[in-house]
Amino acid sequence: MKDRTDVEFKHYKSLDTIIERLRGENGCPWDRKQTPETMMIYLIEEVYELAEAIESENHDAICEELGDVLFQLLFIAKLFQEKNHFNMEDAARINAEKMINRHPHVFGDVKVKDTKEIRENWQKIKMKEKNHSAQKSILESIPANLPALMRAYRVSERAAGTGFDWDNISGVMDKVEEEWAELKAELGKNGDGKRTEEVSLEFGDVLFTLVNVARFAKIHPETALTDSTRKFEKRFKHMEEAVSAAKRKINETSRSEMDQLWENAKVEVKN
Template sequence: MSEPDASAEAEIRRLLDIMAALRDPATGCPWDKEQSFDTIAPYTIEEAYEVADAIAQRDFTSLPDELGDLLFQVVYHARMAEEEGLFGFADVAKCISDKMIRRHPHVFSEAAARGAAEQTAAWEVQKSAERAARRQSGTLAGVSVALPALTRAEKLTRRAARVGFDWPDAEQVLAKLDEEIQELRAELPGAEPERLKDEVGDLLFVLANLARKLDLHPEECLRHANEKFVRRFNAMERDFAAEAKSLSELALDQMEEGWQRVKAAEKGRASGTR
């Protein structure tokens, strides 16, 4: 393996020192001193999403900054743990290094090279052993409850599929989707919030499963749909503004007509570039 980058080590040390200064009981930042694992956790999730967004936008100029924000979250949690005598940043780095070596014997040992499928199977065996060591038993153990709901649904169904609890193909999932839609329709007249939540949840869960069966990530699918909606809605709003019209002054059928124009124009541009 290559020699460690001295500049990287120096910058990590600098970051750790900055974090220690921010949390210093006497001279640190008042806001930073008040934070806890619970209050910082939402920022950690937010920073991870901002990293993903920079990648999706291919904004590689901003990516180092976003990755730095995410790294700072790791350093923050490690510093708070060190203050409580739990662990430190070195323990965090050691844990992930040890784990990667343990899960990649085909790279870091004399084991024979494996194909991708065999490596994936070995990875899962190793993860199962690690969950057992943490006394996490059961097929679904270890799927984090903190994941975005669609992502967690995809992971839960993927885990269940490993033991054969799965539809044979996407067509079967689509049939289940039709069934769930009918169940939702049946609940609409009464409109009891808890029942509606249950049925809409079932619908979303099946959709996440359908995405998995099609080798798609449901979170990415929804993110793509969100961006498409924003793009088209903004274009529609601009078109009406050019006519000195405000959306709030228009009837729904007028907005729908504008939406369809934007949609047709977008599809026309897409077909023209092929």
């Protein structure tokens, strides 16, 4: 990288200025050819990297990934600004108006009892807004491309907000048992492997019902599964290290020995 004076470096500290330069006539050919559709993919990737950084609780990584997400957002806004559709200030203004409107208990004189009532009011206000008022279903505004567990949680939460819900977590657990029995029955019919679609649907029913268990337990299934997967990874890597220390490979280890290594990993790697 060429040396730059402090004055020149300060000039490029503005992300907006950097993006203008990248998109300019003498800028970067790669940046110049980007579209909102191509940048959307990079934004999604950066958001996942930010989520991973937050999970790690590494403040330096969180700071860096936040900056990457911000850059992607500003870049996308610049693409629309170039076509005279809107700019980032317009987006910020619209969002500010929305947030004020959806928090009448903070910016108005509405009284609320608890967070449950806040969420109910939020949804009522949201459905009255221009871009939601024409919707025929309260589920329409849930993005179709959300990860499956996140979308299942949002769908069940939205439906429950209408009163279509179990009375308590015991009712949901009974439903889990019912769905589990149906999955076992379908698996029993699948001896020839021709009923995979039916098995898949029953398996999905089990997962969806478990999502509702998570909702009643006030945890998020996406976070819970992420934590459990990370715990499994740590324990499996611990097994691999133990095998490697004996100068062997994991796939050459007997099942009984792997079971014992796994039990050791459970003791030594708690979470």
